[in-house]
Amino acid sequence: MTPPSAEAATLGAAPAIERRPPSFALGPIAWLRANLFSSWLSTAVTLLLAYFLVSWTLSFLNWAVVNAIWDVPGTGQQVDTSACRAARGEGACWALIGEKYRFILFGLYPFDEQWRPALVVVIFVALYVISAMRRFWRKELALIWLAALTAIGVLMWGGVFGLPYVEQERWGGLVITLILATFGIAFAFPLSILVALGRRQTSMPAVKALCVVYIELIRGVPLISLLFMASVMFPLFLPEGMNIDKLLRAQIAIILFAAAYLAEVVRGGLQAIPKGQYEAADALGLTYWQKTGLIILPQALKISIPPLVNTFIGMFKDTSLVLIIGIYDLLNTAKTSIIEPAWQGFGVEAYLFVAAIYFVFCFAMSKYSQDLERELDKGRRR
Amino acid sequence: MHTAMRAGALALAIALPAAEAVAQQSPTLDAIRARGQVVCGVTTGVAGFSNPDSQGVWRGLDADGCRTVAAAIFGDANRVRFVPTTSQNRFPALQSGEVDLLYRNTTWTLGREAFLGFQFAGINFYDGQAFMVKRALGVTSAKQLDGATVCVQPGTTTELNLADFFRTNRMSFRPVVIESLEEIRAAFISGRCDVYTSDASALASFRFTQGPNAEQYVMLPEIISKEPLGPVVRKGDQRFFDIVRWSLFAQIAAEELGVTSANVDQMLTSQVPDIQRLLGVTGGIGQMMGLDNRWAYNIIKQVGNFGEMWERNITPMGVPRGINALWTQGGLMYAPPIR
Known part of the structure; x- marks a missing residue:
């Protein structure tokens, strides 16, 4: 084997000297030229956006870091927040988080x-x-x-x-959010698979009708109305003195609600599986449950990962609606932390704090689902 | 005639112990005693009334009200389980027995007693809707507000009272309806509306939290609605109703008599008959309600009298005592005789 350059030499042509392409055609500068400054219009837009980006970032940093008040004298009832009030609008009052983070995270515990x-x-x-x-x-x-x-x-x-x-009324904050979301997903997901399978049962009309009615009824009403039913109507049907825990009632409402949505996502996955897969499984002599568990569901669930995670993330945030029935989840404790007269008016700080927590959890879910998708998709990549 | 009288006497003889038994019976009190705790419905957070502090301890006039009931029943003000309720689920929570009573700055109205089957055991705060404007506006009376832009929270009687007031006075106004308390106050400060209307206590507290800027805001003299706030119980349990009602009266009476949590122990030896009866030294008042005779002593010792409760919870919000002062000081707080 002879290298191509040797071959070129035998042909009598001068060997091509490898030269670097001009610096404006490669690397970051080229990328900038191609994407941000390709015409006068895009140059103008780039400059304008850059101006806003820089000025907003600077003013945010000014507010959140440079001018921020990190600590105020006193604590509890004797706190003196006049420093925060004086800096209002120019600097964030992170002293609020310092004083209240335990309440925001753990509520009334x-x-x-x-x-x-x-x-x-x-x-x-x-x-x-x-x-x-x-x-x-x-x-x-x-x-x-x-x-x-x-x-x-x-x-x-x-x-x-x-x-x-510690009685359940005193639980609160992040724990409540995690409990509602984790149990919500853990129970709703299997339930949704059953309902989705049930809805595709043409041979069992009663089961199918039941599943359709369940999905349509639950999807037809807002989550808030379900929570109201669970919290307001349901106790009135019970004999006096008998109470089912408020958190449990909310949890069940959330499970039922999420399962109805997830069932439709799963059904979408089931429908995407070619008929041949079903027929091949039947031809192998597999029973219904073997066919479903070994052939159909692994494929159907894999292709529905993006919408499934979409629903999970939505549900994680939907748990904050329990505040309307007086359960202190993460968002509600943040709202409550700024009610005391001394801390009134520092809502932005409290909301940014919980937004950061929500973001960490949701972003982790989204990131993980992307990795999982890539991982499970190896067999199909050519 | 004779037989009729005899029958009447017989009926009376049967009815008397029966009536006594009815008066003694109290399913709510039995449940509370069995449970060892008073379950008290409060708000999910209203400054000065019921609001958890940084350590998750409930503070406020209503929260302390719950504590008085526990002090009266158990002699221990801490035996309360606070259940946060929203304005939507507070009444079902009481109806279904999820809570024993509501101390949830709830307005006493006819409908709530006659139609919902509740009974208000007293008034711990006389509130009313008022208007606040910027001093720079130069307005001195609500009657001068024709054509004003008014910030108001939706879905409450506040909104309806506002419309009624302007209609009655043949004036027009433009409402700016904002749900969140934070936003509505920001809107008023920034000048999106000329007037901010809410309960007088809320307005006073808003003004107070403005610090050095408080001088820029004035409350107009007109109070356009009555909002008497107090504890609510289910109808049909008179014994428990009595306890809730008189726990509040005991605090008001204590303030009038000068009995405070600090001096209540010395007051035990007081020679004033009213104080002796209040503190259970004489009279056996507690037993009439099926309680320990030291019921009021426990309330005052552990929670304080009404004035102390006010100082602790409402004064830090900058709300003046006003009509909530004792009747002897020109207010409406008046306790019937405890004897």
């Missing part, structure tokens, strides 16, 4: 016991991380979940192992 919900948040996050790794996708994962959920229950309620009992 007894102050001295707040290490318990803090630990619960850590357990939840660990649970998410472990469940996200494919090498843990085994039967033992169910046991890990069971153990973690038991630990969460013990920590939150207490009443055993010398932990004082």
